Amino acid sequence: MDVRHIRISDYDYLLPDGRIAKFPLAQRDRSKLLVYRGGVLSEDVFSELPRYLPTDALMVFNNTRVIQARLHFRKETGALIEVFLLEPVAPADYEQMFQTRDSCAWLCLVGNQKKWKEGELCREVRVGDVNVRLCAVKESDEGGVRVRFEWDCRDVTFAELLEAAGELPIPPYLNRKTEERDKTTYQTVYSKIKGSVAAPTAGLHFTQSVLERLDRGGFERAEVTLHVGAGTFKPVKSMEIEGHEMHTEYVSVRRSVLDGILRHDCRCIAVGTTSVRTLESLYYMGCRVSADASLAEHDLHIAQWEPYDRPGVLSPREAIAALAAYMDRRGLDVLHSSTQIMIVPGYEYKLVKALVTNFHQPQSTLLLLVSAFVNGDWRRIYDYALSHDFRFLSYGDSSLLIP
Template identity: 35%
Template sequence: MSVKSYSVSDFDFELPPELIAQHPAAERSASRLLDGRSSSPVDRIFRELPDLLNPGDLLIFNNTKVIKARIYGAKHSGGAVEALVERVIPGTCEVWAHMRASKSPKPGTFVRFNDAFDAEVLGRCGPDNGMFHLRLPSDPFALLEQHGHVPLPPYIEHADEADDVRRYQTVFAQEPGAVAAPTAALHFDEALLARLAERGVATAHVTLHVGAGTFQPVRVENLADHKMHSEWFEVNEATVAAVAACRARGGRVVAVGTTTLRALESAALGGGLRAGARETEIFITPGFQFQVVDRLITNFHLPKSTLMMLVSAFAGYEPIMVLYRHAIAQGYRFFSYGDAMLLERV
């Protein structure tokens, strides 16, 4: 199959609903790991990962921190409102948010959230004016931490619970701003990180604030017609240096999650990995030329999603379909709270 012949329907598959994980594994590193590095899938446990890497390899994580981005309130007219804060505008009390209400609130009106604070509607914003520009009365991060809810994905059917505050967050989360977790990194705990260090595996970090667009299916059949959502990322000088050192010693760069991969490959567009912070709308489909990442640790993704296209570009379309069929047949748990796989770049 040639690259140009792929369409959205090629990335569809039937997933039994019972395989959509509603809760995480009892222990982070006790999740299953599907080893997809060879022609035949191998079933493993995630805590085996140190044995699958070599001393001198470099693991790169996304250190974004999920904010309690979902808030509930009402318009002054009484209509209920649910908001999902997608982005906090740096240095301000303003945010961009998705809002659900019977009638859209108009600019100049106020929404009362959690019966605790008022947000002024400044207007519409974002791609296709699909979001609302709001001004909050004080620091958005503090208000959301106090009054917000964990923004669990739409396929998780329970309301957020106390355990979700801890488990829908990586153990090394540092930079607040994401509305979805970098889920491949949820499998790492302190004991596993210590074993990786003992093994001689180096680590580094990028920051990419995951947006709600990560859950959106591609709604056009021709991939060229899809408009990718934008996300903010930063790759610092230390990570650029760590990648160069890894290459010099003959190690492999292992991205933990598709968000990490997107940040690294975005920072290498145009040739050479460059430090800096900016927006990315990178859409990785079969035929993409990878510059940085040699291996990828990732969870199992939604049908027809941009992430299905990304992993197919990375490991090959047919091998990915084989892995997904194996995972379904063997009862692997899917999506954010599900199991993981280890992929080699083709």
Template identity: 35%
Template structure:
């Protein structure tokens, strides 16, 4: 498959720069199961009317950390570091992405305002291993103090005070992501309460969003692309909820592509495997879905792995047609944009 097969024309002014308020005021395009049926245009706050009693909503409860750090080399040159994953909980050593005016080399010392790091290893492809001068709670506090929220580059502004709350989902619980699982940003406590009152069950899995989710594809063909690993965990409660939904005939409704990738990575013939894991799953057309029946997702970048996953789920022709309709109807795209419901 050619990467260009997953392209579409998007006017730049449709890339959302700010979130709507309240969260569930965003728009929701409903893509029905029948390809001959018309698309429906709803408000996200109406999601409870579109799901059925007995359905299971699966959300990603990862929490975005202030992963972007700006420091300086001993020469004075500016360095930007995006934290991805510690070697172990509380470790001083982290895998990170780095950017500087000149190539970063092993041994380079990076000074931040009140702490420092040494670049220990060049991993290639813009990835590095860095070791900070502290660990555990002291390092966590230093990152919280000096780090900034890693808004994606197509949001052409610095993060403001409101983003600290709006770039987290209302179920965000487990720190570890370098980007938000954006389909979850539309939910409010009130909408979750209405879903529960309707008989829609809810559970959470955790996938810490990293380069496997947000890095662009550099190759010409889909098959050449390799996904970076990301950490996930399926709690025992989520595995039980999944089994119960299957037993009662309810649909499993994944909120976001990260929930899809977690569920499809942990799915087996016997159900959903509980526990921690790592996944580099790349879901493209031809994938046989074993765990997901419906998908709530944002509108994704052209040529992205996320768009390919949605095309695998609902069919490329139907999804790309829906994207053209979204452009015509002036939907808002990407992280702070509008959403789709696909069955």
């Protein structure tokens, strides 16, 4: 069957509003854990996760950090305009972007856009002991709204401005305003690299205590970075999955992570679907550079249908070794690239052997990814979760899936 003709209606289930966790538990690692291993279902609390993990695999976490991506401006007419940061444009590099000191440009979503045809929007922002005038100018409406931000104090970075003026973008389905505590609870305890507009929520259950227990148990941990875009909440509106365009997400992986993958014979435990997409994309990047060693980093972008149009012919070890050799030849300590990979039933997983993940929305691409991982057995897992009082979505409970 051509995977493009998968009907999204086949991946629907009834999710009562009362099962959506609107707030996190007071203690992260006390969330429930559904364990699916070889088709057998059981449950425990998340703090007991290390008991169930395979010991011969590399555990991979996404260390991205959510930025305060919502900015509000008010026009002289009183109209409130929300500017939601999606993707840096000038400079395009995330690290450089947050260190800019007078101007920068982003691709944005604009709320109440019809009220902002032209002109600049400005507001005063208090950053430490300094008052800063921050202005937004719409530069283009083509391919999304491009907005240039300018401010009048070179002692203040854009990162500092966002911390002072921005609002953390919690998921829209929570149907509530961001609260002060979300600034902590909607970040993983190991988040480091700023850039996401949504949290890699599978990681929200981890505490320092659980991480220390993993270390004591001899589990090797590694970190990758995939900046989660707002497209993660984009619903599938087409009847068949072919009509859905995956959003591009930016990936960075240290050279040492590839060594860890190879040490574990390319067997990985992915913490979250973002880590899945990163790891599986690395396989196809390795296939690319094995076929053409002259490719630049930006040419390693993985398109959403690439795994189906050009199935990899290399073993996982060959592909990761080829990518490691590519980085060595170019003296790269960190690989920077991007992916649109779409994982749906029919996909053959290359590196991920176990998955820690939350419970996802009906008719979502994340549910398709889970179904592909458990060989179509997703409905039995979700029926169990619904009938055993599990909490769903970003602030909900967790699962460990081992096919």
